[in-house]
Structure formats: C-alpha cells, structure tokens
Amino acid sequence: MTTLSEVYRNDPMTDHHIIPLDFDSIDGVPESHTWPPFDEPLNKIQTCDLPDSLIPVIDLTNSKAMNLIGQACETWGMFQVINHGVPSDLVKKIESESQRLFALPTHEKCRVLRSTGGATGYGSARISPFFDKGMWHEGFTIMGSCVDDAKVLWPHDFQRFCDTMDAYQNQMKQLTQKLLLMIFQTLDVTQEEIDWAISTHDSQSALQLNSYPSCPNPSHALGLAPHTDSLLLTLLHQGGINGLEFFVEGLGWRQVYVVDGAFVVNIGDLLHIFSNTKFPIVSHRAVVNQSKHRISVAYFHGPPVESRVAPSAKFQNPCFKSLLVKEYLSLKSKHFYEALSLIRS
Ligand SMILES: C=C1C[C@]23C[C@H]1CC[C@H]2[C@@]12CCC[C@@](C)(C(=O)O1)[C@H]2[C@@H]3C(=O)O
Ligand SMILES: O=C(O)CCC(=O)C(=O)O
Numbered sequence: 259m260t261t262l263s264e265v266y267r268n269d270p271m272t273d274h275h276i277i278p279l280d281f282d283s284i285d286g287v288p289e290s291h292t293w294p295p296f297d298e299p300l301n302k303i304q305t306c307d308l309p310d311s312l313i314p315v316i317d318l319t320n321s322k323a324m325n326l327i328g329q330a331c332e333t334w335g336m337f338q339v340i341n342h343g344v345p346s347d348l349v350k351k352i353e354s355e356s357q358r359l360f361a362l363p364t365h366e367k368c369r370v371l372r373s374t375g376g377a378t379g380y381g382s383a384r385i386s387p388f389f390d391k392g393m394w395h396e397g398f399t400i401m402g403s404c405v406d407d408a409k410v411l412w413p414h415d416f417q418r419f420c421d422t423m424d425a426y427q428n429q430m431k432q433l434t435q436k437l438l439l440m441i442f443q444t445l446d447v448t449q450e451e452i453d454w455a456i457s458t459h460d461s462q463s464a465l466q467l468n469s470y471p472s473c474p475n476p477s478h479a480l481g482l483a484p485h486t487d488s489l490l491l492t493l494l495h496q497g498g499i500n501g502l503e504f505f506v507e508g509l510g511w512r513q514v515y516v517v518d519g520a521f522v523v524n525i526g527d528l529l530h531i532f533s534n535t536k537f538p539i540v541s542h543r544a545v546v547n548q549s550k551h552r553i554s555v556a557y558f559h560g561p562p563v564e565s566r567v568a569p570s571a572k573f574q575n576p577c578f579k580s581l582l583v584k585e586y587l588s589l590k591s592k593h594f595y596e597a598l599s600l601i602r603s
C-alpha cells in the first residue's frame with residue numbers, strides 16, 4: 259500500500275520554504291512576511307442585508323441533518339457541525355497538547371523539522387512556495403503515529419502527546435465517515451463509490467496542528483494564504499478564536515465565526531471532482547490577531563492514493579478526466595491552483 263507520505267516524497271521542498279519564522283526572537287513583521295494591506299472583510303462594513311454567518315451550523319442530531327448537509331455542500335462547500343459526538347474533554351486535550359508543542363523553544367521544535375522530501379513534522383505549510391511572502395504560521399503535520407517525533411521532543415514524556423493525537427484522529431475518522439456517508443447518500447451514488455471514499459483500511463488521513471502567534475501588525479501579515487484543501491473532506495477545530503475566512507464570489511472574504519464546540523467541515527478538491535463540481539470548492543485563508551495566539555487543528559481524509567478519482571459514474575457529462583489520486587496530489591504539489599483546470603475534460 260502506498261501512503262500519503264510516500265506521495266509527497268516525490269515532490270520535495272526547499273529548506274527556506276520549510277523553516278518558519280523564529281517567533282521567539284522576532285518583534286516585528288519582516289519585509290519577507292509583509293503582505294499588501296488586506297481589504298476589510300465586507301461583513302465588518304455591511305450592517306444589514308447579510309446574516310452574521312453565511313455558513314450553516316448543522317446539528318447532527320437533527321432528523322433533517324442529511325438534507326441540510328447536502329444543501330450546504332451544494333451552496334457553500336462548507337458548514338459547521340454541532341452535537342457531533344466528539345467528547346469535549348478530548349478537544350480540550352488536543353488544544354493543551356498542541357499548546358505544549360508550540361510553546362517549546364524554536365530550536366527544540368526544529369529537531370523535528372520536516373525534511374525536504376518529508377511530509378510530517380514541524381514546518382511551514384506545503385503551499386509556501388506558491389507565494390512571494392511568508393506566512394505568520396508554524397505547523398506540525400502528523401500522518402498516523404507521531405511517536406518518533408514525540409520521542410525527540412519529550413524523551414521521557416511522549417506518551418501523553420501521542421495518546422491524545424491517536425484518540426483525536428480516531429474520533430475524526432469516525433465523524434468523517436458519518437459525514438461522508440450522509441453526503442454520498444444525498445448524491446445518490448453506488449455502494450462501490452461509497453466504499454471508495456469511506457473504506458477503512460487503505461484510506462489516507464493527516465492531522466495538521468496550526469499555530470498563529472499573536473502578530474504586531476495583523477493587517478500586513480497572513481496566517482495561511484488562500485488555498486483549497488486537496489483531499490475529500492476536512493474537519494477543522496478553530497480553537498475558540500476567529501481567524502478562518504472563506505471567499506465568496508461578489509462578496510469577498512468572509513469570516514467563519516467560531517461556534518463553541520463546532521467543527522468546520524469543508525469540501526476538498528477530490529470531492530469537488532467526484533461531485534462533478536456540484537459541490538463548489540472553497541478557497542479559504544487564516545488571518546492573524548494582534549493579541550491572541552491562535553491554534554487550530556485540521557483533519558484531512560482521503561481515499562487510497564493508488565485508487566482513481568473521477569466524477570461519479572452517475573454524471574452523464576464528466577467535467578474532469580479520471581486519474582490516480584496520487585497523480586492528482588502530485589499535480590497539486592507542482593501547479594497548486596491550476597491543478598483542477600489541468601484535469602478538465
Ligand atoms: C494530507 C495533506 C493535506 C495538506 C497536505 C498534506 C499534509 C498537510 C496538509 C496541509 C495543511 C495546511 C494547509 C495545506 C494546504 C498545506 O499546505 O498542508 C494542507 C494540504 C492540502 O490540503 O493540500
Ligand atoms: O487555521 C485555520 O483556520 C485554517 C487551517 C486550514 O485551512 C488548513 O489547515 O488547511
């Protein structure tokens with residue numbers, strides 16, 4: 259079985275795109291990380307007409323949850339879920355373990371720096387090479403077990419970190435399966451296609467801990483530059499502090515407001531392809547904050563990397579060519595935003 263890490267090994271990055279800013283010693287935003295000023299999100303100017311948050315918040319215990327999810331996927335490609343069954347003490351634990359990791363001094367975090375051909379460990383986001391400016395961000399990527407890195411960071415006390423990451427990934431996997439099943443039922447696709455997306459043994463996932471330290475000049479810095487997530491579905495815990503924004507044609511950048519205990523769910527490229535564009539792809543970014551250090555946790559789920567991705571057989575006029583999942587991920591690593599248009603048929 260080929261793994262996600264093996265796929266990313268074929269598209270190495272250079273060191274300067276991997277090493278984050280040294281947030282321990284910095285006291286201003288350097289030129290290399292100064293972005294042109296951002297437009298105020300429209301929702302801060304507009305006082306009427308538009309609801310506070312466009313993204314629906316869906317209660318999973320609601321009997322209409324499936325339909326609401328289907329609608330949200332078609333309209334926004336994004337929604338929030340509450341009453342999802344993930345224990346809140348586990349969410350608290352992942353917050354505190356992530357804080358413990360990012361609170362380590364820079365030189366200690368750099369002991370687990372992602373290697374140039376690597377996919378896991380400490381470092382800047384993979385999308386860094388596609389932007390002229392650096393991001394006000396440091397990340398830690400986990401694929402499966404994180405025990406090797408945790409042993410380097412905390413030789414005598416690594417278990418607590420690993421147990422939390424494992425338990426959280428398990429919960430995310432279960433919730434993703436539940437959500438994908440509902441989404442696929444609204445699409446009315448075959449059992450074989452459902453198995454492709456949800457099958458447990460070869461499916462691939464990653465956990466990304468994101469840290470956005472408080473920033474002296476937030477209007478000229480960006481936490482995470484605009485991107486779409488590559489796999490099928492992403493579940494994000496915002497960590498109680500606003501920062502996630504998504505782009506709406508004609509409206510500009512809008513905030514995804516923090517809803518206590520909710521996960522933000524968004525469609526990734528592979529589900530956009532499978533839905534034959536019925537589910538729009540959501541470009542999103544993370545902005546930073548002058549007073550608070552924000553930590554978010556994203557879980558990405560995808561099908562086996564050796565399987566093929568294509569629009570569901572139910573669509574008469576597929577708008578994408580069929581290709582291997584690993585081929586798509588490699589196109590994305592090389593061409594980023596253009597990857598989807600390169601496979602248009
Ligand atoms: C399984 C994944 C999903 C990855 C790549 C790989 C590991 C890390 C993920 C992220 C996390 C941060 C944003 C993103 C855009 C990035 O730069 O790295 C994500 C990317 C993707 O969705 O493409
Ligand atoms: O931190 C956030 O709000 C966004 C994170 C994100 O988009 C990602 O990890 O892919």
Ligand SMILES: [Fe+2]
Nearest residue numbers: 485486487542
């Ligand atoms: Fe993302």
